[in-house]
Amino acid sequence: MGELSRMWREMPSRYRMQGDKCGNCSQIYFPPREVCPVCHRDSIGKMQEVDIDGAGEILSFTVVHEAPPAFLRQKPYIIALVKLKEGPVITGQIVDTLPEEIDIGTKVRSVFRKISEDGKSGVIHYGYKFIPE
Amino acid sequence: MRKLSNVYVIGGGESKYGELWDRSLREIAVEAGLKAVENAGIRTKDLNAIYMGNSLGGLISKQEHLSALMSDYAGIASEYIPSMRIEASTASGGAAFRQAYLSIKSGEHDVVMVGGAEKMTELYGTEIIDITSSLVDREWEAFNGATPAALAALSARKYMRDFNVKKEALAAISVNDHANASLNDNAQYRNKITIEQALNATPIAEPLNLMDCAPMTDGASSVILASEKYVKEHGSKGVRIMGSAVSQGPFALHSRKSFYTVEPTIISTKKALEQAKIKLGDISFVEMHDSYSIYGLMALEDLGFAQKGHASELVENGIGLNSNLPVNPSGGLKAKGFPYGAAGVSQIYEAYLQLSGKAGKRQIKNASYGLLHNMAGSGAASVVHILGVE
Numbered sequence: 001m002g003e004l005s006r007m008w009r010e011m012p013s014r015y016r017m018q019g020d021k022c023g024n025c026s027q028i029y030f031p032p033r034e035v036c037p038v039c040h041r042d043s044i045g046k047m048q049e050v051d052i053d054g055a056g057e058i059l060s061f062t063v064v065h066e067a068p069p070a071f072l073r074q075k076p077y078i079i080a081l082v083k084l085k086e087g088p089v090i091t092g093q094i095v096d097t098l099p100e101e102i103d104i105g106t107k108v109r110s111v112f113r114k115i116s117e118d119g120k121s122g123v124i125h126y127g128y129k130f131i132p133e
Numbered sequence: 134m135r136k137l138s139n140v141y142v143i144g145g146g147e148s149k150y151g152e153l154w155d156r157s158l159r160e161i162a163v164e165a166g167l168k169a170v171e172n173a174g175i176r177t178k179d180l181n182a183i184y185m186g187n188s189l190g191g192l193i194s195k196q197e198h199l200s201a202l203m204s205d206y207a208g209i210a211s212e213y214i215p216s217m218r219i220e221a222s223t224a225s226g227g228a229a230f231r232q233a234y235l236s237i238k239s240g241e242h243d244v245v246m247v248g249g250a251e252k253m254t255e256l257y258g259t260e261i262i263d264i265t266s267s268l269v270d271r272e273w274e275a276f277n278g279a280t281p282a283a284l285a286a287l288s289a290r291k292y293m294r295d296f297n298v299k300k301e302a303l304a305a306i307s308v309n310d311h312a313n314a315s316l317n318d319n320a321q322y323r324n325k326i327t328i329e330q331a332l333n334a335t336p337i338a339e340p341l342n343l344m345d346c347a348p349m350t351d352g353a354s355s356v357i358l359a360s361e362k363y364v365k366e367h368g369s370k371g372v373r374i375m376g377s378a379v380s381q382g383p384f385a386l387h388s389r390k391s392f393y394t395v396e397p398t399i400i401s402t403k404k405a406l407e408q409a410k411i412k413l414g415d416i417s418f419v420e421m422h423d424s425y426s427i428y429g430l431m432a433l434e435d436l437g438f439a440q441k442g443h444a445s446e447l448v449e450n451g452i453g454l455n456s457n458l459p460v461n462p463s464g465g466l467k468a469k470g471f472p473y474g475a476a477g478v479s480q481i482y483e484a485y486l487q488l489s490g491k492a493g494k495r496q497i498k499n500a501s502y503g504l505l506h507n508m509a510g511s512g513a514a515s516v517v518h519i520l521g522v523e
Contacts, residue, residue, distance in 0.1 A: 010272060031272070031273045059291065059392070060287040060288070060290045060291040060294075060392060061287070061290065062283050062286035062287055062289075062290060062338045062339055062340075062341075063336070063338065063339040064278065064279075064280060064282075064283050064286075064338045065335075065336045065337055065338065065339070066259070066262060066280070066282060066337045066338065067259065067262065067278065067280065068259055068260075068262040068263035068266060068275075068278075068280065069258070069259050069260060069262075069263060070263065070278075071278045072259060074278070077278060079277070079278055079279050079283045079286075079287070079338075080287075081287055081291075081386070081387055081392065088387075089387040089388075090273065090387050091270075091273065091274045091277055091279050091284075091287075091385070091386070091387050092277045093277055093278055099339070104290070104291070104294055115276065115277060115278070116276075116278075125276070127276070127277065129277075
């Protein structure tokens, strides 16, 4: 029940936070989008790949106690909405800290981390998490 | 232009809601459907079509095309009528009901069955948490460990902070659901709970705990819809579908302008009220989609019953069966139970019972109009219906 290609094709965005910039209005999107929701057809063919810096701020967070199988070893873990300095808001884990040490407004930056693994013998999935600045 | 047909709900039925370990998905779906047929005073061969709401049958029971399976096991495969499964995650039931409504309104059909069914307790362990995470963005939310409960918790923390709302306001939503469910024989949890019990339950995704989260429920509900022509010819009694709207917005929570406003609820409610030609103040009761207690507060605001950030005041003033605005007379998703794809149909069945004066111990006095709100996932879409008696 491996999911190799599903994970492989998202690597640029998961490993180095590659997003898209609309060539028409300059709005930046992460995760990437094929069409700009502001410019619609005027953006078709004009979306440009852009690397996200990874700096951001916590807009909200939770501590997850009931987790799916892939995250059981990590619980309890922090999930947050992070507003990136380029504009987009994304969902990710906050690590290397404790819930008491963060709050809405805490500045964070992205780090490259292991996210989960595909069963006992499958591939390891990597991606971004965030740590306090 | 030809006048479009009015559409009526002329009957309904449902299985018990709960952990039905000895019953299969097809069994409970067929049970609800046959009860609805009997209740509506029709015969299965009178049906022109079947629409099934089901969210996770493929992942949980490894069974797709539930509509055809149910039609066969209801004994009407030889009628060769169309049947279709409608999937809109936790709003599948409401969406299926709307498709059935449109099929009659258009003049295509006269009598249609809507079913909603889900078996949530088929799997042991935490696998179900991964499966229910298919309601949210798999690649950019669930991949990073976000669950439906986590997303609701993100909305809750921001909401509580911005409006200085205490946890008691969220707990009151669950307390009300349990109180109403204590009067519903089909409900999963018929025990009343106190605010203290609700506040001190096991944490699930902080600040939400077990009592803020609707349970895993097996259950099926079904209703029968009929055209005005059919109702007149057969002398059927029913309640009219006065408004029906669905709206979809940004999929992931992180893509939305506000983390505690569900625009599709606002838009669908406005449309449904316009169609019904009534005002919000005319509504006699609400069945709202409180899969998490915070979504109950958000819904009361997005439906228009309170200003944003002020639902707690409405809740404090009372949302019980004898209040000005009875909320979730059935027991709601928290206490009647939350079989994902059945939830929307369950709400319609409750409205049918209330508006026909058949709700027994939980009957709301002078119930004229019911507002039903069925939401998908963390708020990607909302289906709103208004049913009424004339």
